[in-house]
């Protein structure tokens with residue numbers, strides 16, 4: 009059993025709570041992006057591209073035992089930082105856990121702007137796609 | 147000495163400019179997407195709804211009369227603004243896109259046949275590509291493309307080579323929204339006319355910056371959006387030559403555009419109403435009149451000088467940033483700077499600049515074929531208006547440098 013989703017969210021909220029101004033938060037986010045585990049090039053296919061992003065975003069999912077494991081990448085580093093958090097929160101959980109997840113950390117760390125419904129914003133589609141995979145694997 | 151603009155006074159006319167965004171004073175450099183509105187436009191909009199609101203043309207009561215007069219006054223102002231030979235040739239649409247689609251679906255449908263050709267350029271906005279592709283596909287016609295140089299200049303020799311009697315229409319923009327190039331439309335139009343082709347000029351990006359005389363330029367069709375000319379969204383203008391507009395079939399059917407409706411057959415109204423079916427965007431058309439008054443009251447030479455100075459100043463400063471490359475270096479361009487930076491995705495720059503309160507545009511600017519031509523995923527685009535200042539450019543460059551450090 010991995011760490012519960014909400015526990016990971018709390019950790020992220022705590023980490024971001026250390027920063028007072030937005031620049032420090034974004035530097036941390038950029039750093040998370042840089043440290044995101046590389047995605048195998050074999051998975052960077054057209055099929056894995058998430059539609060609706062201004063930068064290209066790839067998402068791959070597979071089932072390992074009971075758990076769904078995600079890999080993702082983006083051309084844009086801030087998106088990559090967001091992806092890295094989503095993976096940390098959702099990857100290695102069961103489909104049921106992923107489908108039930110309420111991603112409140114995004115708002116709490118002050119990044120809800122990245123989930124706003126603008127057309128250039130693919131993170132909403134990314135979260136949806138992660139849930140679609142969970143549904144498909146459940 | 148040429149007159150210079152009193153920028154502080156001008157800025158005072160634009161309420162939206164006076165705000166903090168993400169705890170910093172807003173710097174609005176996305177004027178090519180839409181311009182901000184002076185108080186006079188906002189006031190005209192609310193005054194209309196508070197005092198005159200009525201449906202136009204059909205009512206005989208006082209409010210209908212006032213609304214109709216005000217609506218038609220904007221048409222008169224537009225005829226003067228464009229030096230159109232008559233007000234009947236000014237057709238209200240909902241925007242540039244709507245105007246292009248109108249011409250494609252009427253003129254295009256009536257005049258483009260199998261094996262014919264439509265010429266567009268590699269610099270076009272999607273809205274001046276897709277409507278032509280749709281009609282070409284339907285009719286079995288072909289789209290030909292005027293190539294663009296590395297600097298962003300249309301290749302006129304290649305254009306000449308494309309022209310032949312099968313070309314029924316040439317559709318190009320006056321100014322490129324993505325990189326700011328001012329296209330040589332005088333030459334483009336006269337060359338097209340030599341082979342009997344008509345020309346649609348997409349003026350979305352030019353009207354706020356350049357004077358347009360539709361007669362002197364021998365325009366067949368000219369389209370633009372009010373919202374890029376300090377007016378409201380939801381209003382556009384289509385100018386057309388009278389003989390063309392008269393020979394074109396109607397577009398949408400409905401009220402206003404008819405003379406008489408019988409089940410045995412309907413006769414259509416005269417210009418411009420033939421192309422204005424249904425209740426139009428009365429309030430915004432009237433408020434657009436206030437925008438026209440506003441811009442025309444600014445001395446045009448001083449306005450152009452201000453924008454030119456902003457462009458030169460920003461270009462010089464940006465060029466000093468290591469790894470930054472300006473995309474679009476045509477000798478003739480408006481105050482738009484598209485740029486890319488080695489190893490940095492435009493979106494990251496846009497997101498961080500926004501945190502500094504700076505609004506620029508990132509992405510493909512609805513000009514994917516141009517991005518493909520330059521093998522770019524997109525650019526960052528700063529586009530200026532006369533209300534922008536040198537201090538704003540200084541802060542923009544400083545914040546851009548900070549942004550690059552953060553991303554570095």
Ligand SMILES: Cc1ncc(COP(=O)(O)O)c(C=O)c1O
Pocket residue numbers: 178179240241242243244271273274319321322323348350351371512
């Ligand atoms: C050159 C050009 N053409 C067409 C358009 C479309 O204008 P609208 O969206 O107002 O119809 C734009 C707007 O971005 C433009 O810049």
